[in-house]
Amino acid sequence: MGIDDHSELDALPPGLASAWDVVDTSTRRGRKPAHSVDEIVAAATALADRDGIAAASLPKVAARVGVTTNALYRYVSSKEELIVLVADRAWGAAPTLPLDDWRGAATLWPHRLRDRFLARPWLLDVPTTVPLTPHTAAWLDALIVALAPTGLPARQVLYSAYLLDSHARYDANLRRNAPTPSALSAAHPDRRRRVRGFLDTQLRARSLDAVADVMQDPSFVADATTNDGFEFGLARILDGIEAHVSGGSPPAR
Amino acid sequence: MGIDDHSELDALPPGLASAWDVVDTSTRRGRKPAHSVDEIVAAATALADRDGIAAASLPKVAARVGVTTNALYRYVSSKEELIVLVADRAWGAAPTLPLDDWRGAATLWPHRLRDRFLARPWLLDVPTTVPLTPHTAAWLDALIVALAPTGLPARQVLYSAYLLDSHARYDANLRRNAPTPSALSAAHPDRRRRVRGFLDTQLRARSLDAVADVMQDPSFVADATTNDGFEFGLARILDGIEAHVSGGSPPAR
DNA sequence: ATGCACTGTTCATGCCATGCACAATAACTC
DNA sequence: GAGTTATTGTGCATGGCATGAACAGTGCAT
Structure with a gap:
Protein backbone atom coordinates (compact mmCIF):
# COMPACT_ATOMS: atom_id res chain seq x y z
CA MET A 1 0.00 0.00 0.00
CA GLY A 2 2.17 2.72 -1.32
CA ILE A 3 1.43 6.12 -2.71
CA ASP A 4 -0.43 4.70 -5.65
CA ASP A 5 -2.73 2.39 -3.80
CA HIS A 6 -5.66 2.87 -6.11
CA SER A 7 -3.79 3.89 -9.22
CA GLU A 8 -4.26 0.29 -10.32
CA LEU A 9 -7.62 1.35 -11.63
CA ASP A 10 -6.77 4.87 -12.64
CA ALA A 11 -4.25 3.77 -15.23
CA LEU A 12 -6.73 1.62 -17.13
CA PRO A 13 -7.86 2.46 -20.64
CA PRO A 14 -11.10 4.43 -20.81
CA GLY A 15 -14.14 2.38 -19.99
CA LEU A 16 -12.32 -0.72 -18.83
CA ALA A 17 -12.98 -0.37 -15.14
CA SER A 18 -16.53 0.69 -15.75
CA ALA A 19 -17.16 -2.09 -18.22
CA TRP A 20 -15.93 -4.75 -15.81
CA ASP A 21 -18.06 -3.34 -13.03
CA VAL A 22 -15.35 -2.46 -10.61
CA VAL A 23 -16.63 0.84 -9.32
CA ASP A 24 -17.52 1.12 -5.70
CA THR A 25 -20.79 2.99 -5.54
CA SER A 26 -21.10 2.35 -1.84
CA THR A 27 -20.98 4.96 0.90
CA ARG A 28 -21.12 7.93 -1.38
CA ARG A 29 -21.71 11.24 0.23
CA GLY A 30 -23.51 14.04 -1.65
CA ARG A 31 -26.55 14.23 -3.83
CA LYS A 32 -27.91 10.95 -5.10
CA PRO A 33 -27.57 10.34 -8.82
CA ALA A 34 -30.90 10.55 -10.57
CA HIS A 35 -29.82 8.12 -13.26
CA SER A 36 -27.38 5.29 -13.83
CA VAL A 37 -24.65 4.32 -16.23
CA ASP A 38 -26.85 1.52 -17.51
CA GLU A 39 -29.65 3.92 -18.27
CA ILE A 40 -27.33 6.19 -20.19
CA VAL A 41 -25.75 3.36 -22.11
CA ALA A 42 -29.20 2.04 -22.96
CA ALA A 43 -30.25 5.43 -24.25
CA ALA A 44 -27.14 5.68 -26.39
CA THR A 45 -27.75 2.19 -27.73
CA ALA A 46 -31.29 3.05 -28.69
CA LEU A 47 -30.07 6.10 -30.57
CA ALA A 48 -27.37 4.13 -32.34
CA ASP A 49 -29.87 1.46 -33.30
CA ARG A 50 -32.11 4.03 -34.81
CA ASP A 51 -29.71 6.38 -36.58
CA GLY A 52 -26.23 4.90 -36.43
CA ILE A 53 -23.23 5.55 -34.25
CA ALA A 54 -23.15 9.26 -35.04
CA ALA A 55 -26.55 9.67 -33.43
CA ALA A 56 -25.09 8.59 -30.09
CA SER A 57 -23.63 12.03 -29.45
CA LEU A 58 -23.51 13.35 -25.92
CA PRO A 59 -26.12 16.07 -26.49
CA LYS A 60 -28.55 13.61 -28.06
CA VAL A 61 -28.03 11.01 -25.37
CA ALA A 62 -28.46 13.64 -22.68
CA ALA A 63 -31.66 14.88 -24.25
CA ARG A 64 -33.05 11.38 -24.35
CA VAL A 65 -32.19 10.78 -20.73
CA GLY A 66 -33.68 14.13 -19.85
CA VAL A 67 -30.62 15.83 -18.51
CA THR A 68 -27.98 18.36 -19.49
CA THR A 69 -25.14 17.29 -21.71
CA ASN A 70 -22.53 17.81 -19.07
CA ALA A 71 -24.40 15.76 -16.53
CA LEU A 72 -23.34 12.72 -18.50
CA TYR A 73 -19.79 13.35 -17.44
CA ARG A 74 -20.82 12.41 -13.91
CA TYR A 75 -21.43 8.88 -15.17
CA VAL A 76 -18.94 8.55 -17.97
CA SER A 77 -15.55 10.13 -18.18
CA SER A 78 -15.54 10.69 -21.92
CA LYS A 79 -17.36 9.88 -25.08
CA GLU A 80 -14.82 7.18 -25.76
CA GLU A 81 -15.75 5.46 -22.55
CA LEU A 82 -19.42 5.66 -23.42
CA ILE A 83 -18.77 4.02 -26.77
CA VAL A 84 -16.87 1.20 -25.11
CA LEU A 85 -19.78 0.53 -22.81
CA VAL A 86 -22.32 0.78 -25.58
CA ALA A 87 -20.35 -1.61 -27.74
CA ASP A 88 -19.98 -4.18 -25.00
CA ARG A 89 -23.68 -4.00 -24.29
CA ALA A 90 -24.46 -4.47 -27.97
CA TRP A 91 -22.53 -7.72 -28.17
CA GLY A 92 -24.89 -9.43 -25.81
CA ALA A 93 -24.46 -12.97 -24.57
CA ALA A 94 -22.05 -15.29 -26.29
CA PRO A 95 -23.53 -18.23 -28.19
CA THR A 96 -23.56 -21.73 -26.78
CA LEU A 97 -21.36 -23.94 -28.88
CA PRO A 98 -21.06 -27.72 -29.10
CA LEU A 99 -17.99 -28.93 -27.24
CA ASP A 100 -17.55 -32.20 -29.07
CA ASP A 101 -17.66 -30.87 -32.62
CA TRP A 102 -15.13 -28.14 -33.19
CA ARG A 103 -15.97 -27.73 -36.85
CA GLY A 104 -19.61 -27.31 -36.06
CA ALA A 105 -18.76 -24.79 -33.42
CA ALA A 106 -16.41 -22.97 -35.77
CA THR A 107 -19.27 -22.77 -38.25
CA LEU A 108 -21.88 -21.61 -35.80
CA TRP A 109 -19.74 -18.98 -34.09
CA PRO A 110 -19.01 -16.79 -37.11
CA HIS A 111 -22.62 -17.09 -38.22
CA ARG A 112 -23.81 -15.79 -34.91
CA LEU A 113 -21.18 -13.10 -34.93
CA ARG A 114 -22.18 -11.94 -38.35
CA ASP A 115 -25.81 -11.90 -37.28
CA ARG A 116 -24.85 -9.56 -34.46
CA PHE A 117 -23.19 -7.22 -36.92
CA LEU A 118 -26.15 -7.33 -39.25
CA ALA A 119 -28.51 -6.57 -36.39
CA ARG A 120 -26.41 -3.64 -35.24
CA PRO A 121 -24.43 -2.44 -38.25
CA TRP A 122 -23.05 0.49 -36.31
CA LEU A 123 -20.91 -1.97 -34.36
CA LEU A 124 -18.72 -2.00 -37.45
CA ASP A 125 -18.13 1.70 -36.90
CA VAL A 126 -16.90 1.31 -33.36
CA PRO A 127 -13.17 2.01 -33.35
CA THR A 128 -11.29 -1.25 -33.08
CA THR A 129 -9.02 0.13 -30.43
CA VAL A 130 -11.50 -0.84 -27.74
CA PRO A 131 -10.12 -2.98 -24.96
CA LEU A 132 -11.31 -6.42 -23.96
CA THR A 133 -14.74 -6.13 -22.37
CA PRO A 134 -16.89 -8.77 -20.66
CA HIS A 135 -19.07 -9.69 -23.58
CA THR A 136 -16.36 -9.74 -26.20
CA ALA A 137 -14.24 -11.80 -23.87
CA ALA A 138 -17.11 -14.22 -23.39
CA TRP A 139 -17.49 -14.60 -27.13
CA LEU A 140 -13.81 -15.29 -27.53
CA ASP A 141 -13.84 -17.67 -24.60
CA ALA A 142 -16.66 -19.72 -26.05
CA LEU A 143 -14.81 -20.17 -29.31
CA ILE A 144 -11.49 -21.02 -27.72
CA VAL A 145 -13.09 -23.65 -25.53
CA ALA A 146 -14.87 -25.16 -28.50
CA LEU A 147 -11.65 -25.28 -30.49
CA ALA A 148 -9.80 -27.15 -27.76
CA PRO A 149 -10.56 -30.56 -29.30
CA THR A 150 -8.41 -29.61 -32.27
CA GLY A 151 -5.39 -30.06 -30.06
CA LEU A 152 -3.82 -26.97 -31.53
CA PRO A 153 -1.52 -24.96 -29.29
CA ALA A 154 -3.09 -21.94 -27.63
CA ARG A 155 -1.44 -19.54 -29.99
CA GLN A 156 -2.82 -21.22 -33.08
CA VAL A 157 -6.25 -21.47 -31.54
CA LEU A 158 -6.18 -17.73 -31.08
CA TYR A 159 -5.05 -17.19 -34.64
CA SER A 160 -7.87 -19.38 -35.87
CA ALA A 161 -10.30 -17.33 -33.85
CA TYR A 162 -8.90 -14.24 -35.53
CA LEU A 163 -9.60 -15.77 -38.93
CA LEU A 164 -13.22 -16.43 -38.06
CA ASP A 165 -13.70 -13.04 -36.47
CA SER A 166 -12.17 -11.32 -39.45
CA HIS A 167 -14.34 -13.22 -41.87
CA ALA A 168 -17.57 -12.45 -40.04
CA ARG A 169 -16.78 -8.76 -39.78
CA TYR A 170 -15.73 -8.48 -43.38
CA ASP A 171 -18.83 -10.14 -44.68
CA ALA A 172 -21.10 -8.07 -42.49
CA ASN A 173 -19.40 -4.99 -43.82
CA LEU A 174 -19.88 -6.11 -47.41
CA ARG A 175 -23.53 -6.74 -46.79
CA ARG A 176 -24.05 -3.45 -45.10
CA ASN A 177 -22.71 -1.61 -48.12
CA ALA A 178 -24.58 -3.82 -50.54
CA PRO A 179 -28.00 -2.62 -51.59
CA THR A 180 -30.98 -4.14 -49.89
CA THR A 225 -29.69 -11.60 -49.75
CA THR A 226 -28.23 -13.72 -52.49
CA ASN A 227 -24.63 -13.29 -51.47
CA ASP A 228 -23.00 -16.61 -50.70
CA GLY A 229 -19.45 -15.40 -50.30
CA PHE A 230 -19.65 -15.91 -46.59
CA GLU A 231 -20.22 -19.64 -46.85
CA PHE A 232 -17.54 -20.04 -49.49
CA GLY A 233 -14.90 -18.24 -47.49
CA LEU A 234 -15.86 -19.97 -44.28
CA ALA A 235 -15.54 -23.35 -45.95
CA ARG A 236 -12.02 -22.48 -47.17
CA ILE A 237 -10.96 -21.32 -43.73
CA LEU A 238 -12.33 -24.40 -42.01
CA ASP A 239 -10.81 -26.68 -44.61
CA GLY A 240 -7.48 -25.01 -44.10
CA ILE A 241 -7.66 -25.40 -40.35
CA GLU A 242 -8.83 -28.97 -40.59
CA ALA A 243 -6.01 -29.92 -42.93
CA HIS A 244 -3.57 -28.38 -40.52
CA VAL A 245 -5.11 -30.17 -37.56
CA SER A 246 -5.26 -33.67 -38.97
CA GLY A 247 -2.44 -33.85 -41.45
CA GLY A 248 -0.09 -31.34 -39.94
CA SER A 249 3.25 -32.06 -38.41
CA PRO A 250 3.27 -32.09 -34.61
CA PRO A 251 2.51 -28.50 -33.77
CA ALA A 252 5.62 -26.44 -33.27
CA ARG A 253 5.90 -25.02 -29.80
CA MET B 1 -29.19 13.58 -75.46
CA GLY B 2 -32.18 14.14 -73.27
CA ILE B 3 -32.81 16.40 -70.38
CA ASP B 4 -30.25 14.60 -68.25
CA ASP B 5 -27.41 14.68 -70.69
CA HIS B 6 -24.74 15.16 -68.05
CA SER B 7 -26.63 13.77 -65.10
CA GLU B 8 -24.71 10.59 -65.81
CA LEU B 9 -21.93 12.12 -63.80
CA ASP B 10 -24.03 14.03 -61.33
CA ALA B 11 -25.62 10.95 -59.87
CA LEU B 12 -22.33 9.31 -59.00
CA PRO B 13 -21.25 8.74 -55.39
CA PRO B 14 -19.08 11.51 -53.99
CA GLY B 15 -15.57 11.50 -55.34
CA LEU B 16 -16.12 8.91 -58.03
CA ALA B 17 -16.03 11.18 -61.00
CA SER B 18 -13.15 13.16 -59.60
CA ALA B 19 -11.22 10.02 -58.70
CA TRP B 20 -11.53 8.61 -62.18
CA ASP B 21 -10.43 11.87 -63.71
CA VAL B 22 -13.51 12.66 -65.69
CA VAL B 23 -13.72 16.36 -65.09
CA ASP B 24 -13.36 18.65 -68.05
CA THR B 25 -11.08 21.47 -66.96
CA SER B 26 -10.90 22.82 -70.46
CA THR B 27 -12.27 26.11 -71.67
CA ARG B 28 -13.04 27.49 -68.28
CA ARG B 29 -13.90 31.07 -67.99
CA GLY B 30 -13.21 33.07 -64.83
CA ARG B 31 -10.32 33.41 -62.49
CA LYS B 32 -7.70 30.72 -62.73
CA PRO B 33 -7.47 28.38 -59.80
CA ALA B 34 -4.37 29.00 -57.74
CA HIS B 35 -4.14 25.38 -56.69
CA SER B 36 -5.24 21.95 -57.83
CA VAL B 37 -7.11 18.97 -56.53
CA ASP B 38 -3.87 17.03 -56.49
CA GLU B 39 -2.18 19.63 -54.36
CA ILE B 40 -5.02 19.59 -51.87
CA VAL B 41 -5.14 15.83 -51.74
CA ALA B 42 -1.40 15.74 -51.23
CA ALA B 43 -1.65 18.19 -48.36
CA ALA B 44 -4.38 16.15 -46.74
CA THR B 45 -2.29 13.01 -47.17
CA ALA B 46 0.68 14.61 -45.51
CA LEU B 47 -1.45 15.63 -42.55
CA ALA B 48 -2.96 12.17 -42.26
CA ASP B 49 0.49 10.61 -42.43
CA ARG B 50 1.64 12.79 -39.60
CA ASP B 51 -1.32 12.82 -37.24
CA GLY B 52 -3.91 10.38 -38.47
CA ILE B 53 -7.12 10.75 -40.39
CA ALA B 54 -8.58 13.25 -37.93
CA ALA B 55 -5.80 15.67 -38.78
CA ALA B 56 -7.03 15.85 -42.35
CA SER B 57 -9.81 18.27 -41.45
CA LEU B 58 -10.79 20.93 -43.90
CA PRO B 59 -9.45 23.83 -41.82
CA LYS B 60 -6.10 22.12 -41.34
CA VAL B 61 -5.80 21.15 -44.98
CA ALA B 62 -6.71 24.67 -46.02
CA ALA B 63 -4.13 26.16 -43.69
CA ARG B 64 -1.47 23.89 -45.12
CA VAL B 65 -2.36 24.82 -48.67
CA GLY B 66 -2.41 28.46 -47.66
CA VAL B 67 -6.01 29.22 -48.37
CA THR B 68 -9.32 29.71 -46.59
CA THR B 69 -11.29 26.69 -45.51
CA ASN B 70 -14.15 27.32 -47.86
CA ALA B 71 -11.86 27.70 -50.82
CA LEU B 72 -11.43 23.94 -50.70
CA TYR B 73 -15.03 23.56 -51.76
CA ARG B 74 -14.02 24.90 -55.14
CA TYR B 75 -11.96 21.77 -55.66
CA VAL B 76 -13.84 19.19 -53.65
CA SER B 77 -17.55 18.99 -53.11
CA SER B 78 -17.39 17.65 -49.58
CA LYS B 79 -15.09 16.21 -46.99
CA GLU B 80 -16.28 12.75 -47.94
CA GLU B 81 -15.07 13.32 -51.48
CA LEU B 82 -11.72 14.50 -50.21
CA ILE B 83 -11.32 11.36 -48.15
CA VAL B 84 -12.12 9.19 -51.15
CA LEU B 85 -9.41 10.93 -53.16
CA VAL B 86 -6.91 10.80 -50.34
CA ALA B 87 -7.54 7.10 -49.82
CA ASP B 88 -7.13 6.27 -53.48
CA ARG B 89 -3.91 8.20 -53.59
CA ALA B 90 -2.62 6.38 -50.53
CA TRP B 91 -3.08 2.98 -52.13
CA GLY B 92 -0.50 3.70 -54.73
CA ALA B 93 0.37 1.37 -57.56
CA ALA B 94 -0.73 -2.24 -57.44
CA PRO B 95 1.99 -4.85 -57.05
CA THR B 96 3.25 -6.91 -59.94
CA LEU B 97 2.35 -10.52 -59.40
CA PRO B 98 3.58 -13.71 -61.04
CA LEU B 99 1.07 -14.99 -63.56
CA ASP B 100 2.18 -18.59 -63.57
CA ASP B 101 2.10 -19.20 -59.83
CA TRP B 102 -1.22 -18.34 -58.31
CA ARG B 103 -0.24 -19.42 -54.83
CA GLY B 104 2.86 -17.29 -54.91
CA ALA B 105 0.79 -14.37 -56.12
CA ALA B 106 -1.83 -15.00 -53.45
CA THR B 107 0.94 -14.88 -50.87
CA LEU B 108 2.61 -11.79 -52.18
CA TRP B 109 -0.55 -9.76 -52.65
CA PRO B 110 -1.77 -9.78 -49.04
CA HIS B 111 1.75 -9.11 -47.84
CA ARG B 112 1.97 -6.02 -49.97
CA LEU B 113 -1.50 -4.99 -48.97
CA ARG B 114 -0.68 -5.31 -45.32
CA ASP B 115 2.49 -3.34 -45.84
CA ARG B 116 0.39 -0.54 -47.28
CA PHE B 117 -1.78 -0.54 -44.21
CA LEU B 118 1.19 -0.56 -41.90
CA ALA B 119 2.76 2.33 -43.78
CA ARG B 120 -0.45 4.34 -43.59
CA PRO B 121 -2.42 3.05 -40.61
CA TRP B 122 -5.04 5.73 -41.04
CA LEU B 123 -6.21 3.90 -44.17
CA LEU B 124 -7.89 1.54 -41.72
CA ASP B 125 -9.95 4.46 -40.49
CA VAL B 126 -11.27 5.36 -43.91
CA PRO B 127 -14.96 4.44 -44.01
CA THR B 128 -15.42 1.29 -46.00
CA THR B 129 -18.30 2.76 -47.89
CA VAL B 130 -15.94 4.25 -50.42
CA PRO B 131 -16.60 3.32 -54.01
CA LEU B 132 -14.27 1.57 -56.40
CA THR B 133 -11.42 3.92 -57.27
CA PRO B 134 -8.60 3.52 -59.78
CA HIS B 135 -5.95 2.25 -57.43
CA THR B 136 -8.13 -0.11 -55.47
CA ALA B 137 -9.48 -1.43 -58.73
CA ALA B 138 -5.96 -1.97 -59.97
CA TRP B 139 -5.07 -3.92 -56.85
CA LEU B 140 -8.11 -6.11 -57.25
CA ASP B 141 -7.44 -6.55 -60.94
CA ALA B 142 -3.90 -7.74 -60.35
CA LEU B 143 -5.07 -10.38 -57.92
CA ILE B 144 -7.93 -11.59 -60.07
CA VAL B 145 -5.66 -11.98 -63.06
CA ALA B 146 -3.12 -13.89 -61.00
CA LEU B 147 -5.81 -16.19 -59.67
CA ALA B 148 -7.04 -17.08 -63.14
CA PRO B 149 -4.82 -20.21 -63.33
CA THR B 150 -6.85 -21.73 -60.52
CA GLY B 151 -9.66 -22.22 -62.99
CA LEU B 152 -12.18 -21.13 -60.40
CA PRO B 153 -15.31 -19.40 -61.63
CA ALA B 154 -15.25 -15.63 -61.48
CA ARG B 155 -17.46 -15.50 -58.46
CA GLN B 156 -15.20 -17.75 -56.42
CA VAL B 157 -12.13 -15.85 -57.52
CA LEU B 158 -13.73 -12.72 -56.13
CA TYR B 159 -14.60 -14.45 -52.88
CA SER B 160 -11.02 -15.64 -52.56
CA ALA B 161 -9.84 -12.09 -53.07
CA TYR B 162 -12.18 -11.03 -50.29
CA LEU B 163 -10.58 -13.57 -48.00
CA LEU B 164 -7.11 -12.25 -48.67
CA ASP B 165 -8.17 -8.63 -48.40
CA SER B 166 -9.94 -9.31 -45.14
CA HIS B 167 -6.94 -11.10 -43.70
CA ALA B 168 -4.50 -8.35 -44.58
CA ARG B 169 -6.72 -5.64 -43.13
CA TYR B 170 -7.42 -7.55 -39.97
CA ASP B 171 -3.78 -8.24 -39.30
CA ALA B 172 -2.77 -4.67 -39.97
CA ASN B 173 -5.40 -3.57 -37.53
CA LEU B 174 -4.14 -5.95 -34.88
CA ARG B 175 -0.63 -4.70 -35.31
CA ARG B 176 -1.63 -1.12 -35.17
CA ASN B 177 -3.25 -1.64 -31.82
CA ALA B 178 -0.42 -3.77 -30.56
CA PRO B 179 2.37 -1.97 -28.73
CA THR B 180 5.49 -1.18 -30.64
CA THR B 225 7.24 -7.46 -34.45
CA THR B 226 7.06 -11.02 -33.20
CA ASN B 227 3.49 -11.63 -34.24
CA ASP B 228 3.24 -14.51 -36.68
CA GLY B 229 -0.52 -14.78 -36.82
CA PHE B 230 -0.53 -13.34 -40.28
CA GLU B 231 1.48 -16.16 -41.78
CA PHE B 232 -0.51 -18.79 -39.95
CA GLY B 233 -3.85 -17.47 -41.12
CA LEU B 234 -2.63 -16.93 -44.65
CA ALA B 235 -1.39 -20.50 -44.85
CA ARG B 236 -4.81 -21.79 -43.73
CA ILE B 237 -6.61 -19.67 -46.30
CA LEU B 238 -4.33 -20.72 -49.13
CA ASP B 239 -4.53 -24.37 -48.11
CA GLY B 240 -8.29 -24.12 -48.10
CA ILE B 241 -8.36 -22.56 -51.53
CA GLU B 242 -5.85 -25.02 -52.91
CA ALA B 243 -7.80 -28.00 -51.61
CA HIS B 244 -10.88 -26.59 -53.25
CA VAL B 245 -9.07 -25.99 -56.53
CA SER B 246 -7.38 -29.35 -56.94
CA GLY B 247 -9.60 -31.80 -55.15
CA GLY B 248 -12.88 -30.07 -55.54
CA SER B 249 -15.79 -31.30 -57.51
CA PRO B 250 -16.24 -29.55 -60.82
CA PRO B 251 -17.02 -26.02 -59.70
CA ALA B 252 -20.71 -25.40 -59.54
CA ARG B 253 -21.45 -22.52 -61.85
C1' DA C 1 -15.55 46.59 -74.43
C1' DT C 2 -18.82 44.09 -71.92
C1' DG C 3 -20.89 40.28 -69.75
C1' DC C 4 -20.56 36.05 -67.60
C1' DA C 5 -18.48 32.21 -65.31
C1' DC C 6 -15.37 30.99 -62.02
C1' DT C 7 -12.25 31.69 -57.76
C1' DG C 8 -11.27 32.90 -53.06
C1' DT C 9 -12.72 35.49 -48.93
C1' DT C 10 -15.93 36.93 -45.35
C1' DC C 11 -19.70 36.15 -42.56
C1' DA C 12 -22.72 32.95 -40.46
C1' DT C 13 -25.02 28.61 -38.64
C1' DG C 14 -25.41 24.61 -36.18
C1' DC C 15 -23.30 20.72 -34.67
C1' DC C 16 -19.82 18.52 -31.42
C1' DA C 17 -16.68 17.31 -26.98
C1' DT C 18 -15.23 19.17 -23.01
C1' DG C 19 -13.68 22.37 -18.97
C1' DC C 20 -14.97 25.36 -14.96
C1' DA C 21 -17.71 27.56 -11.48
C1' DC C 22 -21.73 27.24 -8.73
C1' DA C 23 -25.81 25.96 -6.32
C1' DA C 24 -28.34 22.20 -4.42
C1' DT C 25 -28.06 18.01 -1.87
C1' DA C 26 -27.03 14.29 1.31
C1' DA C 27 -23.99 11.74 4.08
C1' DC C 28 -20.44 11.89 7.65
C1' DT C 29 -18.38 14.13 11.93
C1' DC C 30 -18.68 16.29 16.18
C1' DG D 1 -28.57 18.93 15.70
C1' DA D 2 -24.93 21.91 13.38
C1' DG D 3 -21.12 22.09 10.38
C1' DT D 4 -18.09 20.01 7.07
C1' DT D 5 -17.44 17.72 2.84
C1' DA D 6 -18.19 15.06 -1.21
C1' DT D 7 -21.18 14.59 -5.13
C1' DT D 8 -24.72 15.78 -8.60
C1' DG D 9 -26.81 18.60 -12.10
C1' DT D 10 -26.80 23.19 -14.34
C1' DG D 11 -25.08 27.39 -16.73
C1' DC D 12 -21.59 29.47 -19.02
C1' DA D 13 -17.81 29.19 -22.03
C1' DT D 14 -14.25 27.61 -25.45
C1' DG D 15 -12.44 25.73 -29.47
C1' DG D 16 -13.09 22.60 -33.26
C1' DC D 17 -15.68 20.91 -37.10
C1' DA D 18 -18.51 20.82 -41.88
C1' DT D 19 -21.00 23.57 -44.62
C1' DG D 20 -23.96 27.39 -46.69
C1' DA D 21 -24.61 32.23 -48.67
C1' DA D 22 -23.15 36.65 -50.22
C1' DC D 23 -19.66 39.21 -52.47
C1' DA D 24 -15.60 41.09 -54.77
C1' DG D 25 -12.15 40.23 -57.99
C1' DT D 26 -10.60 37.96 -62.41
C1' DG D 27 -10.13 36.49 -66.99
C1' DC D 28 -12.10 34.19 -71.19
C1' DA D 29 -15.98 34.60 -74.67
C1' DT D 30 -18.77 37.43 -77.29
Missing part, protein backbone atom coordinates in the same frame (compact mmCIF):
# COMPACT_ATOMS: atom_id res chain seq x y z
CA PRO A 181 -33.68 -5.62 -52.13
CA SER A 182 -36.10 -2.91 -51.06
CA ALA A 183 -33.64 -0.18 -51.89
CA LEU A 184 -33.12 -1.79 -55.25
CA SER A 185 -36.71 -1.68 -56.31
CA ALA A 186 -37.49 1.57 -54.56
CA ALA A 187 -35.98 5.02 -54.84
CA HIS A 188 -33.43 4.74 -57.64
CA PRO A 189 -34.37 2.05 -60.08
CA ASP A 190 -31.66 2.72 -62.63
CA ARG A 191 -29.17 4.81 -60.74
CA ARG A 192 -27.26 1.72 -59.75
CA ARG A 193 -27.12 0.61 -63.34
CA ARG A 194 -25.74 3.99 -64.31
CA VAL A 195 -22.96 3.81 -61.76
CA ARG A 196 -22.12 0.34 -62.96
CA GLY A 197 -22.03 1.56 -66.49
CA PHE A 198 -19.75 4.40 -65.59
CA LEU A 199 -17.38 2.12 -63.73
CA ASP A 200 -17.37 -0.42 -66.52
CA THR A 201 -16.34 2.25 -68.99
CA GLN A 202 -13.62 3.60 -66.78
CA LEU A 203 -12.28 0.18 -65.86
CA ARG A 204 -12.00 -0.96 -69.45
CA ALA A 205 -10.44 2.33 -70.46
CA ARG A 206 -7.67 1.52 -68.03
CA SER A 207 -7.40 -2.12 -69.06
CA LEU A 208 -8.78 -3.36 -65.80
CA ASP A 209 -10.89 -5.87 -67.64
CA ALA A 210 -10.67 -8.53 -65.00
CA VAL A 211 -12.45 -6.35 -62.49
CA ALA A 212 -14.90 -5.18 -65.11
CA ASP A 213 -15.71 -8.77 -66.00
CA VAL A 214 -16.20 -9.76 -62.39
CA MET A 215 -18.60 -6.90 -61.95
CA GLN A 216 -20.79 -8.53 -64.57
CA ASP A 217 -20.93 -11.66 -62.46
CA PRO A 218 -24.22 -12.28 -60.69
CA SER A 219 -22.58 -12.11 -57.29
CA PHE A 220 -21.66 -8.53 -57.89
CA VAL A 221 -24.94 -7.58 -59.42
CA ALA A 222 -27.01 -9.39 -56.84
CA ASP A 223 -28.41 -7.83 -53.75
CA ALA A 224 -27.39 -8.64 -50.21
CA PRO B 181 8.79 -2.32 -29.15
CA SER B 182 9.81 1.26 -28.49
CA ALA B 183 6.58 2.01 -26.70
CA LEU B 184 7.10 -1.07 -24.59
CA SER B 185 10.44 -0.07 -23.25
CA ALA B 186 9.69 3.62 -23.11
CA ALA B 187 6.95 5.54 -21.41
CA HIS B 188 5.07 3.00 -19.38
CA PRO B 189 7.25 0.09 -18.39
CA ASP B 190 4.77 -1.62 -16.11
CA ARG B 191 1.49 -0.03 -17.05
CA ARG B 192 0.88 -2.72 -19.61
CA ARG B 193 1.57 -5.38 -17.03
CA ARG B 194 -0.92 -3.76 -14.71
CA VAL B 195 -3.66 -3.76 -17.31
CA ARG B 196 -2.93 -7.40 -18.03
CA GLY B 197 -3.11 -8.17 -14.35
CA PHE B 198 -6.42 -6.41 -14.03
CA LEU B 199 -7.88 -8.24 -16.98
CA ASP B 200 -6.59 -11.58 -15.76
CA THR B 201 -8.31 -11.07 -12.44
CA GLN B 202 -11.57 -10.04 -14.01
CA LEU B 203 -11.54 -12.80 -16.59
CA ARG B 204 -10.97 -15.53 -14.03
CA ALA B 205 -13.57 -14.03 -11.74
CA ARG B 206 -16.04 -14.62 -14.52
CA SER B 207 -14.74 -18.08 -15.39
CA LEU B 208 -13.36 -16.94 -18.71
CA ASP B 209 -10.23 -18.94 -18.07
CA ALA B 210 -9.68 -19.88 -21.67
CA VAL B 211 -9.18 -16.24 -22.63
CA ALA B 212 -7.13 -15.61 -19.53
CA ASP B 213 -4.87 -18.53 -20.40
CA VAL B 214 -4.43 -17.39 -23.96
CA MET B 215 -3.41 -13.98 -22.74
CA GLN B 216 -0.49 -15.63 -21.00
CA ASP B 217 0.64 -17.00 -24.31
CA PRO B 218 3.73 -15.38 -25.81
CA SER B 219 1.80 -14.27 -28.87
CA PHE B 220 -0.40 -12.11 -26.72
CA VAL B 221 2.39 -10.81 -24.59
CA ALA B 222 4.70 -10.17 -27.49
CA ASP B 223 5.03 -6.90 -29.30
CA ALA B 224 4.02 -6.27 -32.87
